Amino acid sequence: MARFPAAVIGFAMRHAYTPDPARQSPASDACRRRFVAALSAVPSRVAAALIFLRTSMKVLRYSPGLLAFFALWHPVPVRAAASMVVDDAGVTPxxxxxxxxxxxxxxxxASATAVPACNVLGTEFSVGITDVRHGSAALDIGAKHMLRDPEQHVWGLAVAVGLQRDWQDPQQRASYLTVPLTWSFGADGATRMHVNLGLVALHAGSDATTAGAGLEQVLTPKWTVLAEASGDDRNGWGAQIGMRRPMGRASSVDLMVGRDHVAAPRGWITLGVNLAMSP
Structure with a gap:
C-alpha cells in the first residue's frame, strides 16, 4: 500500500500536462522530464523511510534485548516519558x-513501538510507529508545545495534537488533543505527578474523552518507581507499575507490568528505553 501514492502522483505528473511537441524545444522538454522524475520520486522516498522504520520495529519486536543495548549510547540527558502512557509537560530541548x-x-x-522526536523552534514534532506480531501496524504523527516549563517551575503545562491511522486500513484513523500537566514535590523534585486530559475524534466511530494520571518517585540515584492509570470513556482503563534505571551516561531503561480493566482483561509486560541525541 505504501507504493500506491507514489504511483498515483507519478501518473498524474506525467499526464496532467502534455505539451505540443512542435512547440517544445529539446532543452525545455529534457528539463520538464527531469522535474517530473524528481517530483515523482519524493513519495517513494518517504514511503521507503516509513518502511525502514517499520522493518526496524519488526526486529525490535522479536529482539527486546536490543533496546537495552541501544540505551548504553548517547551523550545528553533525557526527560521522563519513555514507556509510560501518561505524558509529562516537558519537551525535548x-x-x-x-x-x-x-x-x-x-x-x-507482542508489539514494538518507536517514537523519534525533534524540537524545532520550540515545538516538539514526532513520528511514531507500532508494529504488532499478527501483522497490523499503526502510524502516529504529533506536535507538542510547552506552555510552562516543569523544570523551571513547580508545575508545568503543555498541549499536544496529532493524527493516528492504521497502516493497512486508512479508514481506521483518528485525531487527538491532549493537555499534559506536571507537578513536582519534595526536595529537588523527587516526586512528580503527571495528569493528562484529552479528546480523541475517530474517523469511523464515536469520539472519546481521555484521562490519565502518572507518578514518578525517585528512590535512589539509580532507581525510580513508576506508576500510572489511564483510559477513556469508551474502552475502559488500564494501569501499570514498574521501575526505571539510568543506563550509561544519560539514558534510562524501564521495566513495567500492567493490566487492562475492560470487558476482556489482559496483562502485559513492557521494556522501554529513552534515548536523547545531540543535534
Whole structure:
C-alpha cells in the first residue's frame, strides 16, 4: 500500500500536462522530464523511510534485548516519558532530538513501538510507529508545545495534537488533543505527578474523552518507581507499575507490568528505553 501514492502522483505528473511537441524545444522538454522524475520520486522516498522504520520495529519486536543495548549510547540527558502512557509537560530541548521505544508482550503476542522526536523552534514534532506480531501496524504523527516549563517551575503545562491511522486500513484513523500537566514535590523534585486530559475524534466511530494520571518517585540515584492509570470513556482503563534505571551516561531503561480493566482483561509486560541525541 505504501507504493500506491507514489504511483498515483507519478501518473498524474506525467499526464496532467502534455505539451505540443512542435512547440517544445529539446532543452525545455529534457528539463520538464527531469522535474517530473524528481517530483515523482519524493513519495517513494518517504514511503521507503516509513518502511525502514517499520522493518526496524519488526526486529525490535522479536529482539527486546536490543533496546537495552541501544540505551548504553548517547551523550545528553533525557526527560521522563519513555514507556509510560501518561505524558509529562516537558519537551525535548530546543534543537535536539530523542527516541522513545518500547517492547510490550501480552498473552496474545507482542508489539514494538518507536517514537523519534525533534524540537524545532520550540515545538516538539514526532513520528511514531507500532508494529504488532499478527501483522497490523499503526502510524502516529504529533506536535507538542510547552506552555510552562516543569523544570523551571513547580508545575508545568503543555498541549499536544496529532493524527493516528492504521497502516493497512486508512479508514481506521483518528485525531487527538491532549493537555499534559506536571507537578513536582519534595526536595529537588523527587516526586512528580503527571495528569493528562484529552479528546480523541475517530474517523469511523464515536469520539472519546481521555484521562490519565502518572507518578514518578525517585528512590535512589539509580532507581525510580513508576506508576500510572489511564483510559477513556469508551474502552475502559488500564494501569501499570514498574521501575526505571539510568543506563550509561544519560539514558534510562524501564521495566513495567500492567493490566487492562475492560470487558476482556489482559496483562502485559513492557521494556522501554529513552534515548536523547545531540543535534
Amino acid at each position: 530546543r534543537g535536539q532530538c530523542q527516541l522513545e521505544a518500547w517492547w510490550r508482550a501480552t498473552p496474545g503476542g
